[in-house]
Structures are given as C-alpha cells and as structure tokens.
Amino acid sequence: MPHEPVLALSGVSAGYGGAAVLEHVSLVLRPGERVAVLGRNGTGKTTLVQAVFNLGPQVGGSVQVMGREVAGWPTYRIARLGIALVPQGRGAFPDLTVVENLRLATLRGRPGAWSLERVFELFPRLAERRATPSNALSGGERQMLAIGRALLTQASLLVLDEPSEGLAPSVAEEVIVNTLRSLAGEGKTVLLVEQNLSLALRSCERAVILAGGRIVFDGASSDLLAAGGMLADHLGV
Numbered sequence: 001m002p003h004e005p006v007l008a009l010s011g012v013s014a015g016y017g018g019a020a021v022l023e024h025v026s027l028v029l030r031p032g033e034r035v036a037v038l039g040r041n042g043t044g045k046t047t048l049v050q051a052v053f054n055l056g057p058q059v060g061g062s063v064q065v066m067g068r069e070v071a072g073w074p075t076y077r078i079a080r081l082g083i084a085l086v087p088q089g090r091g092a093f094p095d096l097t098v099v100e101n102l103r104l105a106t107l108r109g110r111p112g113a114w115s116l117e118r119v120f121e122l123f124p125r126l127a128e129r130r131a132t133p134s135n136a137l138s139g140g141e142r143q144m145l146a147i148g149r150a151l152l153t154q155a156s157l158l159v160l161d162e163p164s165e166g167l168a169p170s171v172a173e174e175v176i177v178n179t180l181r182s183l184a185g186e187g188k189t190v191l192l193v194e195q196n197l198s199l200a201l202r203s204c205e206r207a208v209i210l211a212g213g214r215i216v217f218d219g220a221s222s223d224l225l226a227a228g229g230m231l232a233d234h235l236g237v
C-alpha cells in the first residue's frame, strides 16, 4: 500500500511507578508528513518518543512502524525498519571525529540515497570540521552531525527530540527549519518534538499538542496559529 502509515500509535499509555504520563495517545504519520509535537515541560513529549523506540517506561497499546507491530521489540530492531532518532544530547561518540562518526552511521545503515558527500553538501560547515572530534564542535555543528548520522542510516522517518535546545535562534533556524524543509522535497517523514513553537510550526505543516497525557490538538500548523486560545491554554504563549 503506497500510503500505509510510517508510524501509527494507537491507545499508547506509559508512566512511571503508577503515575500515568501518556494516556491512550493515538497518532498516525503518513509518508512525507512533517509533524511537530508540542506541549509544556513535563507533558510527556520525550516519553512519547521513547514509546516509539521502546526506550522508556512500560507502554500499553499498539505501536506500528511501517505496518509492523513493534511494541516490546528491542530498539535496534525497530530502528532497522527505517526510523532514526536524533536524540536530545545528540549522541555522537565524543572522541571520534566528524567523519568517523558519520562513517559509523553509514556502516549501520542500509544502502540508500544518502552518502557522506551528500551530508557534506547539506552541511558545508561539517565538511570544514570533518577532522574535528565531535566533543569540540559547537552546539549547531553537533546538531548537524546528529542529523547527518540519522540521514546516513537511510531512515524514512526521522524523530528529532528538541533539536533547538541550547542553540542560538539564528543557528536553530539554519540547522532545523532549513534542513527539514529541504528534506520535505524527498519525501522524508519527520516527527519533531519542540519547545520552540515558532520554529516547530515553520518546520512542520502539521502539529499536535500534548497536555495532561493526551493529544488535545491534531491539525494543520496554520490552524493552530489561528487558534489563539489553544496556544494560551496548553503552551502558555
């Protein structure tokens, strides 16, 4: 089926020691969609990402990736279906250089359209820093490296967990908004968890708001901007 969902969460619940964080969350991403997940601090955005990759606390409900039920699978098997996490903290090997970190991602990837050269074309700054250990990179460069590593796995779905955190606004604009827009042209599906509302809505055409463990809005980013009360109630803006 050409339009089979890339990701389908249905009735997903998760929590810590009896305290519910997510309650019956359902969310479907179709190929090529870019969806922002918004919500105040502590509303469960990271827990949602963890549920997709089976990295978090207990999960009830169904998680389907590329049409396969993956709840309970080890994370590496879920990722192999073609999804990549760009984690908060960014996750590169600190002592390895930029190019070594990228090569490792290539080794773990499947054959596909993304090559080291293409990553360096997308991020010329990384090409200049190719021999630099990743722990000596700036925040923006680390974020470029994290996205480059995810692309080299040839994943069809990229999940980014608060990529703008710690970046200067102009850097976040260049690294996140421009990159996600340019990836849209090739049909990548994106799930972007973000605190920065403006950046999220400009990067993604669809947005969901998490509040009280549930999805309280799921619709076009432009509709969300028009719904001022929704923004005030759930995002405090």
Ligand SMILES: Nc1ncnc2c1ncn2[C@@H]1O[C@H](COP(=O)(O)OP(=O)(O)OP(=O)(O)O)[C@@H](O)[C@H]1O
Residues within 6 Å of the ligand: 016, 021, 039, 040, 041, 042, 043, 044, 045, 046, 047, 048, 195
């Ligand atoms: N390891 C843990 N043990 C217990 N409670 C946790 C743990 N991790 C997160 N929580 C709690 O679960 C809730 C949801 O956390 P989560 O990190 O998913 O929220 P978030 O929306 O991503 O927040 P932020 O934007 O601050 O990262 C919070 O109330 C948090 O305190």
